[in-house]
Amino acid sequence: MADTTESHGADGATDAAHGAADAAHGGAEAVGMPQLDFSTFPNQIFWLIVALIAIYMILNKVALPRIASVLADRQGAITSDIAAAEELKLKAVEAEAAYEKALASARAESAEIIAAARQEIQVELDEAIAKADAEISERAAQSEKAIGEIQAGAMESVEAVAKSTAGEIVSALGLSADRAAVDGAVAARLKG
Amino acid sequence: MEGDIANMGQFIGAGLAAIGSGAAAIGVGNVAGNFLAGALRNPSAAGEQTATLFIGIAFAEALGIFAFLVALLLMFAV
Amino acid sequence: MADEVYKDDGLVFHPMDQFIVTPLFGGTEVHWYTITNVTLWLALAVAAIAAMMVFGTRGRATVPSKSQSIAELAYTFIHKMVEDVAGKDALKFFPYIMTLFMFIVFANFLGLIPMAFTTTSHIAVTAVLAMGVFLTVTILGFVKNGAGFLGLFWVSSAPLPLRPVLAVIEIISYFVRPVSHSIRLAGNMMAGHAVLKVFAGFAAITAVAPISVLAVTAMYGLEVLVSFIQAYVFTILTCVYLKDALHPHH
Numbered sequence: 001m002a003d004t005t006e007s008h009g010a011d012g013a014t015d016a017a018h019g020a021a022d023a024a025h026g027g028a029e030a031v032g033m034p035q036l037d038f039s040t041f042p043n044q045i046f047w048l049i050v051a052l053i054a055i056y057m058i059l060n061k062v063a064l065p066r067i068a069s070v071l072a073d074r075q076g077a078i079t080s081d082i083a084a085a086e087e088l089k090l091k092a093v094e095a096e097a098a099y100e101k102a103l104a105s106a107r108a109e110s111a112e113i114i115a116a117a118r119q120e121i122q123v124e125l126d127e128a129i130a131k132a133d134a135e136i137s138e139r140a141a142q143s144e145k146a147i148g149e150i151q152a153g154a155m156e157s158v159e160a161v162a163k164s165t166a167g168e169i170v171s172a173l174g175l176s177a178d179r180a181a182v183d184g185a186v187a188a189r190l191k192g
Numbered sequence: 193m194e195g196d197i198a199n200m201g202q203f204i205g206a207g208l209a210a211i212g213s214g215a216a217a218i219g220v221g222n223v224a225g226n227f228l229a230g231a232l233r234n235p236s237a238a239g240e241q242t243a244t245l246f247i248g249i250a251f252a253e254a255l256g257i258f259a260f261l262v263a264l265l266l267m268f269a270v
Numbered sequence: 271m272a273d274e275v276y277k278d279d280g281l282v283f284h285p286m287d288q289f290i291v292t293p294l295f296g297g298t299e300v301h302w303y304t305i306t307n308v309t310l311w312l313a314l315a316v317a318a319i320a321a322m323m324v325f326g327t328r329g330r331a332t333v334p335s336k337s338q339s340i341a342e343l344a345y346t347f348i349h350k351m352v353e354d355v356a357g358k359d360a361l362k363f364f365p366y367i368m369t370l371f372m373f374i375v376f377a378n379f380l381g382l383i384p385m386a387f388t389t390t391s392h393i394a395v396t397a398v399l400a401m402g403v404f405l406t407v408t409i410l411g412f413v414k415n416g417a418g419f420l421g422l423f424w425v426s427s428a429p430l431p432l433r434p435v436l437a438v439i440e441i442i443s444y445f446v447r448p449v450s451h452s453i454r455l456a457g458n459m460m461a462g463h464a465v466l467k468v469f470a471g472f473a474a475i476t477a478v479a480p481i482s483v484l485a486v487t488a489m490y491g492l493e494v495l496v497s498f499i500q501a502y503v504f505t506i507l508t509c510v511y512l513k514d515a516l517h518p519h520h
Contacts, residue, residue, distance in 0.1 A: 036393070040394070043301065043309075047308055048308075048398050051315065058316070059368055070331070254454040254457075257454055261453060268286060
């Protein structure tokens, strides 16, 4: 090709003597552009087809099925992982619900226990209060009775003292008083 | 002398044909610019249209390549 | 050629020399079976694809390694593209489309290695790819839909007098498809590499050498982008054509 370029260049540089050679160039060889050198076409086309078939075989038999299976595997792995994650999430939700339930029941139980204890205590307390009330009222009654007795005793003594005192006073005044009359007057006075 | 005139014609023709490359550049710029204007106005629809953009650019550029080819043929093959 | 004119200044452009097909093991004749640099770079592309898609995924790990995730990224990228653009019933063509994409993207990227040969910069290569797509789509369309496939050219949503005109246009555009499909890829690759070569040629002049190196660097970055985008575009257009074949009534 190098020498053909030279001769072609000579066409441009030298004069009209090369007119015939020029025409020959344009027709048969077409050497200016290697792309238009038709003598190399069968060679290029043959090797191109060989190469294309080789690439097609490589891709179709080995590479593409392999990549497709890898991609499918990955897709499968991702889907199953997502499903597993979904399941785990569901389980977590379930576990939370169970925990909540357990907590609620524990709370209810404790409330029950508290209520029962309170009830028991209340009953005991009520009992104790009632007992204490009874005792108190009994004692109050006793003491009232004692007070009443003491009061009655005191009244009697007061009456006796008043009677004797009145009798003494009357006699001291120089009068002789009738015992019965004095007693009657004192009693009337005291009742007054 | 005759060959020189023929050569001159070839070179002038090749140079004129090269103008076509500039015209193709205008075309490609038009396609890309209008795509950009549309894409900025509605960015959500732009992604799907990139294929159309490249097809448009390819068609516009092919004609410039034809002009270039004519220039090459004039320079080297005629 | 213009470059010879400047030969005396030491400024030599050979932008197209990088595309020359030469036999690797001596000789000048290129027969159809000759092992050439085309063969070498095609073989490297096959090896690179095998390394990425087979060796890279050997772990079959559920949590992918770096190489495996690149392979998976390529897989899902094309898988999604086929499904989105061409529909679910096009997925049986997924290995075929994947082959096209992997081949083009690796040929493009390998071609960016300095001193490499870019197989996809040759019309012969891209034309075979595009014709393959064209024939597949056309045959598939007629097998799947019978004569109904011709409905693709009869735009039933247009007013009746316009339809024959539109049919002519549609038919022309249908048959231009493989041409533009192949020339787009080859032209992009060829243009990028030729421009790189031209900029690199300017580096021979000391005054502009730094600018030239900068320009080559910038162009190289652009070419990396273009390499991928062209593979993407080729693949997505294949999907679009496939959709036309499977569902001609749009």
